[in-house]
Amino acid sequence: MSNLQVPAWGTWVMLVGFVAFLVLLVIYFKRNHGLKRPIFSSPYTLWIIVFTIVPCLLIAYYAFTDVNGAFTLDNFKNFWDSNYDMNKELIAMGFNPADMGFARGTVNVDTLGYSLWMAFLCTVICLVLGYPTAHIMAERDFKLGPTLVVLFVIPMWMNFLLRTIAWMSLLEDNGLINGLLEWLGIGKVQLMYNSGAVLLGMVYNYLPFMVFPIYNVLNKMDYKLSEAAMDLGCDKWKTFYKVTLPLSLPGVVSGITMVFMPAVTTFFIPRMLGGGNTEMFGDLIERTFLTANNWNVGSALSMIMMVLILLSLGLLRKVDPEGEGGSMI
């Protein structure tokens, strides 16, 4: 959308600047044995202020004001009752919304519930698939571990929108999978345009975020601890749930956080793989901003989302105070 123009030589100067910066950084590291001066964090702090804190304040401002900038709580009433603004207009036009069958609109609340449910399912599936994968990858005798890590990372070099669109050509009625099914004589199955396809897209996109933190923790775990447990008479399973599992919990918590949070705010995937039949909360926010042009209600919805995420983050912090599992990403 941006029409920012960087001339061709600008790219070169940028590259030179980038390399110079890296060299300086390395020299600085060698001299000081690591990053010590807080001055180094100042660009990052500036970045956070300009691009995270200020926008958050703007969202809060829009959420608590109406189109004229006056303080109001109506935007949050619109979350609870999606017909709130409409019914107000209808009354102003001389209609009685109740007579017309317009009670409280539950669209927004339902969509949030649906998003939470989908995110929950996505997290559970990612955990069930991701934990054994990470466990196998981190096995001491398993030589392919690093290769698998690379294989997990490679698809992430491509933008997630493109990966989602690629799924469409697999799942379509006349897509690759159905072509195969038909060739096998099983016949076509409608794979796309439903919640199942949306869930598949979400699991596909977020699975690496579950595997890596767990792999990271398991990889660093001292193998001697398991050996000690076995020496003391634990069998394989007992070793797992008495030693390995508790030690890997920080990774699991981190993985859950990193899957659940983006999963709740998922958008685009429901529109592409779900055929726009049911919106998730991210789609709802997008539509409220872009199509309905209602920045105030859109901001209120975003704020509710952010508060929910912060709450779950705080809750998880209690389980994993060191944030160990996330150190890899």
Add this chain to the structure above:
Amino acid sequence: MKKLSLVLALCLVLSACVFPASAEEVVNIYNWYDYMDESIFEDFYKETGIKVNCMYFTTNEDMMVQVRVSPGAYDVVFPSEYCVERMIKEDLLAEINMENVPNAQYIDPSLLGGAHDPENKYSIPFMWGTVGILYDTTKVTEEEVSTWGVLWDEKYTNQIFMMDSIRDTMGLTLKYLGYSMNTRDPLQLKEATDKLIAQKPLVKAYQVDETKDKMVNGEAALAVVWSGDALYAMDLNENLDYSVPQEGSNVWVDAVVIPKTAKNKENAEKFIDFLCRPDIAQRNCEYIWYSSPNTGAIELMGEDYTENLAINPSQDIIDRCEWFQDIPENYMTVYNALWSQVKNAK
């Protein structure tokens, strides 16, 4: 990760501060996806030395939001007529200096002077067309698609693509119910909403830009589309055909306008004049397959154009159709809330 983002941030800030944009002449256009033969940009550059930067939108509503919030970002925009009306009301448009657009003489006078821009001061028609049903002739008969009712036929469960565009979809439902597409009567709107919610189990997907290619692949039997998308698909799949149902539909004009905040107004006028030149209008028309308002281009295209009923609909089809009018904000609140109910009905 923190270190990396620090480095990247610094480089970005550096590059943004140190290098000013180049001094090259440009025109920034904001157009629908797939709505122009983009090879004309090169010809325009060769002839005038002006570089065309193109940005895209999917629906009128999205476009309006962007034009409001990014003043100066766009020099040429392509809104539909009801949005031209709204943009004039909101004082978003600059008057086009017609002396700089001599090729506007080729525009069909019957498409000028509409209610959206009665004095033709702000807009020049770019393309026009209808909304109708694109259908697979191997699954649906011509008689069935003579009514919008086919979209409510349970025989086609999971075989229908609807348009994810609020005015178009509500509009055709209103037409099916025998009302005006521009209705402001909440009772009629409520009836249309209920109708659309009842239809939901039959619908495969709500989408806009994806529909045409999926229809070519035979993903569904019926789809609500704009006429140009229909012609594009029919060209690639001979089993497809297009129908404008008897209850009537929407006939629309997409116009070319210049936002008041445009930074390169003269370049914009040069570009608009270029678009109105018959040979260029012909190239655009043959590329996107919408109906051309350019009499010069139609002459160049000859029978290929005039004999094609989908691109050059007969007068009785046009007479059945209705133009969209701008709907004021308070009624749009009702539209939006109802559309939200449709989109999220289970």
